[in-house]
Amino acid sequence: MSDDLQILLDSLPRLGDAVLVTLQLTVGGAALAFVVAVLLGLGSRTGSLLVRGPSRVVVELLRGTSLVVQLFWLFYVLPVFGFRLESLVCGILALGLNFGAYGAEVVRGSLAAVPTGQWEAAVALDLSPVHRMRRVVFPQAWPLMIPMFTNLLIQLVKGSALATYILLHDLNYFIEQLRRGTQDTVFSYGVGLVLYFLLAYALTLLMNALEVRAKHRVGAGPSLRQVLSVVPGRRPVRAGAA
Amino acid sequence: MAPPAIELRGVVKRFGANTVLDGLDFSVAKGDRVTLIGPSGSGKTTILRLLMTLEESDAGLILVDGDPYTHEMKGRRRVALSERRRSLVRKRVGMVFQQFNLFPNMTVLENIVEAPVHVLGISKEQAVHRAKELLDQVGLGDKADARCTQLSGGQQQRVAIARALAMDPEILLLDEVTSALDPELVADVLGVLREVAETTDITMLIVTHEMQFARDVSNRVLMFDHGRIVEEADPETMFSAPREERTQEFLKAVLAG
Numbered sequence: 001m002s003d004d005l006q007i008l009l010d011s012l013p014r015l016g017d018a019v020l021v022t023l024q025l026t027v028g029g030a031a032l033a034f035v036v037a038v039l040l041g042l043g044s045r046t047g048s049l050l051v052r053g054p055s056r057v058v059v060e061l062l063r064g065t066s067l068v069v070q071l072f073w074l075f076y077v078l079p080v081f082g083f084r085l086e087s088l089v090c091g092i093l094a095l096g097l098n099f100g101a102y103g104a105e106v107v108r109g110s111l112a113a114v115p116t117g118q119w120e121a122a123v124a125l126d127l128s129p130v131h132r133m134r135r136v137v138f139p140q141a142w143p144l145m146i147p148m149f150t151n152l153l154i155q156l157v158k159g160s161a162l163a164t165y166i167l168l169h170d171l172n173y174f175i176e177q178l179r180r181g182t183q184d185t186v187f188s189y190g191v192g193l194v195l196y197f198l199l200a201y202a203l204t205l206l207m208n209a210l211e212v213r214a215k216h217r218v219g220a221g222p223s224l225r226q227v228l229s230v231v232p233g234r235r236p237v238r239a240g241a242a
Numbered sequence: 243m244a245p246p247a248i249e250l251r252g253v254v255k256r257f258g259a260n261t262v263l264d265g266l267d268f269s270v271a272k273g274d275r276v277t278l279i280g281p282s283g284s285g286k287t288t289i290l291r292l293l294m295t296l297e298e299s300d301a302g303l304i305l306v307d308g309d310p311y312t313h314e315m316k317g318r319r320r321v322a323l324s325e326r327r328r329s330l331v332r333k334r335v336g337m338v339f340q341q342f343n344l345f346p347n348m349t350v351l352e353n354i355v356e357a358p359v360h361v362l363g364i365s366k367e368q369a370v371h372r373a374k375e376l377l378d379q380v381g382l383g384d385k386a387d388a389r390c391t392q393l394s395g396g397q398q399q400r401v402a403i404a405r406a407l408a409m410d411p412e413i414l415l416l417d418e419v420t421s422a423l424d425p426e427l428v429a430d431v432l433g434v435l436r437e438v439a440e441t442t443d444i445t446m447l448i449v450t451h452e453m454q455f456a457r458d459v460s461n462r463v464l465m466f467d468h469g470r471i472v473e474e475a476d477p478e479t480m481f482s483a484p485r486e487e488r489t490q491e492f493l494k495a496v497l498a499g
Binding site for chain 2: 115117118120121122123124125126127128129131135136139140217218219220
């Protein structure tokens, strides 16, 4: 066991690089997924069949094919047709497109959940269609989206482990190397569990903070500052408490 | 002679197999305050929603100040107007809703200045100045920076009235604006509307169950049933001596309840 720890300590610099790769995949994939989700989600709700039809088809295709297959297509099949993309780009593209399709459903559902009276009031004030969406409907749908985006983000972090199979030295690859070095399956995959969990949990906390802020902005719930002030160890500030 | 503020010509509105308005004709002169009464489902609210372009008519024309609003005739064909042309007319029409529909992601003041600034192109300072005047007028001068969710229903509705007035509408549509309020909050909202009626010449189309308010504010009452005008009279006649049996029944039911 102490040998295992020694090997882990020795490989710490590589762990930093590995986490960095996983974070690049996560952040890049999530950013792309968000853009894809918003575009396809809005597209799925437009009145024009010319936009709505293709949006629905793309969502179904991306959701209906597996992430591994999409990844291998980008990395191993496209070069056959003369398009060669970097591993990291392939990883970000595959994660972004795949999770973007799921995210599109989140966006579509959340927009639909905003009361129609809001849209009607915006029409009555003669706000343009783009303005209605940008300033009235979307800001109210946003806090509804975040919890579901959090789920997707955590799945995306874990999904990023597939990047090992397109030759990226990510966290999963690091764990694999650790296993080879230590010859200790329990130890190295145990480390793997902990590392992925820590990463996912950090992202969850971040997203929860985002959710509190978003809810507060639509007049529901306390501000982020108020929530953070009730963290154990610090006394909540309450007026009038004797 | 000036064209009427609002004119409906043969307007038809169907929801599926249900025909709500069946060739409705009527017009409202500038500055008129017209109350629409009638049982639910008689088409009153649908008229307001058509005038706000929240619903699409199936036939007929709607004119505002003589301008085609949602559709126009090209020869014998009825064609829909573009969103841009509708918007030109829609700027002159405002609406207050039963459920207030304030934007919860904005403060009271932001709710009021949003459209004047972005739709009418009024400067921010000017819009804020006007919004504060309007808030004073509706008795909420101290609530400019409040969140809408912190206000009572009656206060929210008064903000909604201020928001509609900030667009300087020629026509104001009031859709059961007190129906969602607790009884003790109704008077404040109606008080504000009475003042608006007395101090401006805005044309008003009112759907309400508050018969006393209708009597005080309007100069014309239309009784609807099944999408048609059953009776039309000044409020005094309509409420004290209605001619039609259908109107008598309806008023009896409403005033008893």
